[in-house]
Amino acid sequence: MDINALREEQIDKASQVVRHDDMPFEQPAFIAGADVGFEQGGDVTRAALVVLAYPSLELVEYRVARIPTVMPYIPGFLSFRESPALLAAWEMLSHRPELLFVDGHGVSHPRRLGVASHFGLLVNVPTIGVAKKRLCGQVAPLAAEVGSQQPLMDRSEQIGWVWRSKARCNPLFVSTGHRVAIDSALLWVMRCMRGYRLPEPTRWADAVASNRPAFQRWQRQHRL
DNA sequence: GCGACAG
């Protein structure tokens, strides 16, 4: 794997990312969430995709894809490692979500092509990046109150929002993935909150990927 | 050279 070639590819693809709203819907019927994990000591990449009805935010579909891991984790190149599995899971979906929340950054990336942007471009779907940690950029101190927010700045441009989604919890890093404006991205995340630190699409994707009790309960009353 | 560094 040639990091320099990948870097060039990022620069090229970043120029194709759409940072304004280009969502063909008044109100989406389905919003999806994506999360990627690893098994077998990292040899297997596991991608979980969930589809929630909007605005009820009820889980209506979930898919998990497992493929051989293609690349090691290198900060700044996460999308090349996770996209293949995400694509496999995406092709298994029976629903057609109008919006997708991806676990990780969107344009708040050194070359403006985080996994949310890269994948959004790949499947041409509006995406939003929801990350739990900063990758690049600077932020002013964030107030302790729930709801406080600060722009994430890098090279004199705003690349995202740092938002305290819940009291006493670390903030979320929200950014444009593809076809969703930066302010809209934060608004959509806000609309998908149900009292937890993470928005429902991301939270469910994580629950499915890790087979959490909440997901096991859902399965029990929807399959048996 | 040193520190930072999504998942």
Next chain:
DNA sequence: ATCTTGTCGC
């Protein structure tokens, strides 16, 4: 990301 028990606090 993953390996892992208890523990402090609302």
